[in-house]
Amino acid sequence: MVKAKVFVYQRRFDGWPKEGDLKLVEEELPPVKNGEFLAEAVYLSVDPYSRVFSSRLPLGAPFLGYQIAKVLESKNPKFPIGRHVFGYFGWRTHTVVKDEPSGMFPPPVLVPEWKDVPLSYFLGVLGMTGNTAYFGVLEICQPKKGDVVLVSAAAGGVGSVAGQIFKIKGCTVIGLVGTEEKGKWLVNELGFDNFINYKTADLDKALSEVAPKGIDCYFDTVGGHITNTVLSHMNEFGRIGICGTISSANEDNETSAPFNLSHIVGKQIKMEGFTVLRWPNRQSEGMVQNHKWIQEGRLKTRETVTEGFENAFKAFLDLFLGNNIGKAVVEI
Numbered sequence: 001m002v003k004a005k006v007f008v009y010q011r012r013f014d015g016w017p018k019e020g021d022l023k024l025v026e027e028e029l030p031p032v033k034n035g036e037f038l039a040e041a042v043y044l045s046v047d048p049y050s051r052v053f054s055s056r057l058p059l060g061a062p063f064l065g066y067q068i069a070k071v072l073e074s075k076n077p078k079f080p081i082g083r084h085v086f087g088y089f090g091w092r093t094h095t096v097v098k099d100e101p102s103g104m105f106p107p108p109v110l111v112p113e114w115k116d117v118p119l120s121y122f123l124g125v126l127g128m129t130g131n132t133a134y135f136g137v138l139e140i141c142q143p144k145k146g147d148v149v150l151v152s153a154a155a156g157g158v159g160s161v162a163g164q165i166f167k168i169k170g171c172t173v174i175g176l177v178g179t180e181e182k183g184k185w186l187v188n189e190l191g192f193d194n195f196i197n198y199k200t201a202d203l204d205k206a207l208s209e210v211a212p213k214g215i216d217c218y219f220d221t222v223g224g225h226i227t228n229t230v231l232s233h234m235n236e237f238g239r240i241g242i243c244g245t246i247s248s249a250n251e252d253n254e255t256s257a258p259f260n261l262s263h264i265v266g267k268q269i270k271m272e273g274f275t276v277l278r279w280p281n282r283q284s285e286g287m288v289q290n291h292k293w294i295q296e297g298r299l300k301t302r303e304t305v306t307e308g309f310e311n312a313f314k315a316f317l318d319l320f321l322g323n324n325i326g327k328a329v330v331e332i
């Protein structure tokens with residue numbers, strides 16, 4: 001009998017996630033039936049969306065998350081023993097998996113056996129994170145050579161990839177970050193043109209200085225007052241891709257971020273929200289292209305790795321504290 005460790009959603013979040021909102025329990029797994037396989041987590045992803053979507057999660061359910069897992073036992077020939085899979089199994093060490101969608105999430109997929117990249121990249125730059133950047137930039141923002149682009153949470157998993165794809169497309173790219181260390185990484189190693197530390201700068205003034213001709217495209221992962229300030233710097237016919245709203249993720253009242261919509265009207269701005277799940281049949285396209293850019297040395301990545309499944313909650317909280325650089329993952 002296999003025992004899984006599982007973080008269950010024990011108490012509804014009230015503001016910031018707190019110790020005790022999740023509970024670590026042990027669960028005995030049922031035997032693997034025909035069509036199923038047993039997966040052992042190798043890397044767990046921690047993501048802001050788990051906080052955002054938690055309102056839809058029933059209490060007592062495994063907490064929301066996706067992982068790379070190894071197939072230990074299989075009664076499904078599509079998932080042979082020893083191969084790695086990507087799946088939305090939740091925060092758990094072992095799972096008996098059916099080859100079918102789970103709620104709004106797609107079914108498990110085999111991880112490619114590419115030897116030139118670490119396995120954990122399939123949670124980040126070669127996984128959902130990289131695809132969010134890929135489709136958000138190319139499909140929603142549709143960058144043109146010479147565009148001035150602003151990316152928020154630019155040193156995070158999604159933002160750091162998005163900014164580099166804008167650079168590949170010939171844009172001038174400015175990153176918003178919460179520390180000098182993050183900003184220097186973006187400029188010195190990833191090729192961003194500039195950065196603003198939104199925690200120490202007067203954002204309005206700093207944007208006038210680094211983007212004196214205005215912003216053509218804003219890849220927004222934070223929302224709130226930052227976005228409100230950015231609106232007044234957007235150019236006519238600017239595009240804004242709304243990827244996330246982490247600044248209000250822990251607020252009960254999400255209306256605390258009013259937009260000055262007159263900028264949207266007056267400057268005829270196109271603003272569009274999106275989720276990566278919009279392109280279910282094109283996920284391998286994004287993964288293959290991001291892999292090619294890595295091989296060509298045009299796309300770099302970084303991970304913040306937390307050791308131990310038991311420490312997943314701390315890694316999750318660190319996202320909201322800005323303690324991660326690049327994609328945050330937990331090594332089980």
Ligand SMILES: NC(=O)c1ccc[n+]([C@@H]2O[C@H](COP(=O)([O-])OP(=O)(O)OC[C@H]3O[C@@H](n4cnc5c(N)ncnc54)[C@H](OP(=O)(O)O)[C@@H]3O)[C@@H](O)[C@H]2O)c1
Nearest residue numbers: 048132153156157158177178221244245246247275276322
């Ligand atoms: N639409 C989609 O399909 C999709 C998919 C994946 C992720 N997302 C969204 O994309 C965003 C980034 O996700 P990620 O997984 O790549 O996480 P991440 O950027 O790696 O980590 C979160 C980062 O957000 C910044 N942050 C935290 N609180 C903030 C605040 N109040 N104001 C401004 N910045 C804040 C922090 O960096 P600083 O030090 O710079 O503050 C932190 O490191 C999230 O909003 C997420 O929900 C959307």
